[in-house]
Amino acid sequence: MKATKKCAFCGRTFIANSGMQKYCSVHCADEAKKAKKKRQQDLLNAVEPVLEIQRQEYLTFSKAAILMGCSRQYIYKLVAQGRLRASRISSRMAFIRRADIERMLEDNPYNRVIPDIRPKRATSTNQKETDKKSQTNAPAPEEILSYISGEEVLSTYKVKQSWLYTTAKRNQIPICKIAGKNYYSKSHVEECLGLTVDIAAITEWLTTEQVFEVYGMKPTAIHAYAYRHSIPTKKEYGILYYSKTHLDELRQTDLMEDDRYCTVEYVSEKYGLSKANIHHITKVHKIEKHKVGVKNLLLKADIERVMAERAAKGL
Structure with missing residues (x-):
């Protein structure tokens, strides 16, 4: 069968x-x-x-990606960050040496990331040598970090989920994962948000549009002014806010209601002078001047004194 x-x-x-x-x-x-x-x-x-590829010394970006087992875009990223050297032959051709790949791997050994310690940022060769010398002389104490959950970051600092993800990845914010949830270093998050003062103590905030209405400052000007004078800011759901208290102290808005000062427009209408003449007079006679927003305030007593002297001289 x-x-x-x-x-x-x-x-x-x-x-x-x-x-x-x-x-x-x-x-x-x-x-x-x-x-x-x-x-x-x-x-x-x-x-x-x-x-x-194993027999070649000079590799293209595609072959380097095959050799390292990664994507070609990641090779471009390593070259852009300066971690991997590449030589450009022409506008459309660039090569990477195998020795440079091996050197990059030797200079970056694997280290286990401890979440309670701040990560070491990449520095230049000279700075690495100085850091090694300083560590041998006096070892720096490890800083213990406090962590908050992702939900607490979103509710406390009024940021979006996409901002938290991209910022944590870009700035290497230490992260702890407990029971499937991510916990972020509170000090690192506040550093990325620029929270150098007690934000809870500030009660009055202004948006960029409100700053323009109150102080007459354009968005580019207020951004540079806040950075230069360390004005506290906060970001809630993508909207940037500035501390009104700090702006009032720097911009001296109370001088607008002070009878001792007058504007350039007031002096121009009262004495029939152009703005260029008023500027020349204030510079020659060293008249006290304060800038509030886009307006220049002049001390009224000095203006009256100078104008009396000019009238006596027949000017």
Whole structure:
């Protein structure tokens, strides 16, 4: 009695003429042979580039990505960050030496990241040498960090989930993962937000549009002014706010209601002088001047004194 078997290619049952028969028909045997050759050719096509790359000293970005087992975009990122050296031959051709890849890997050994310690930022070669000397002389104490959950960051600092993810990745904010939840270093988050003072103590805030209405400052001017004078800011759901108290102290808005000062427009209308003449007079006679927003305030007593002197001289 002949035995029944299952075809190794199509899976159908058939009656085998001999114990060595694997396929139900000649067609299945030919198709199985073609599939085997295709698998061998695919393996050869996959291995051959790697074998060829291993014999090359100068690699293109695509071959370097194959050698390192990463994407070509990541190679571009390493070159842009200065971590991997590349030589540009022309506007469309650049090469990477195998020795530079090996040197990059040797200079960056794997270190286990401890979440309770601030990560060390990449520095230049000279700074690394000075840091090593300072560490040998006096070891710096490790700083213990406090962590808050991602939900607390979103509710406390009024930021978006996308901002927290990208900022934590870009600035290497230490993260702890407990029970599937991410916890972020509170000091690092506040440093990225620019929270150098007690934000809770500030009660009055102004948006960029409100700053323009109150002080007459354009958005680019207020950004530079806040950075230069360290004005506290906060960001809630993508909207930037500035401390009104600090702006009032710096811009001296109370002088607008002070009777001792007058504007340039007031002096121009009262004495019939142009703004250029008023500027020249205040510079020559050293009249006290204060700038509030886009307006210049002049001391009224000095203006009256100078104008009396000019009238006595017949000017």
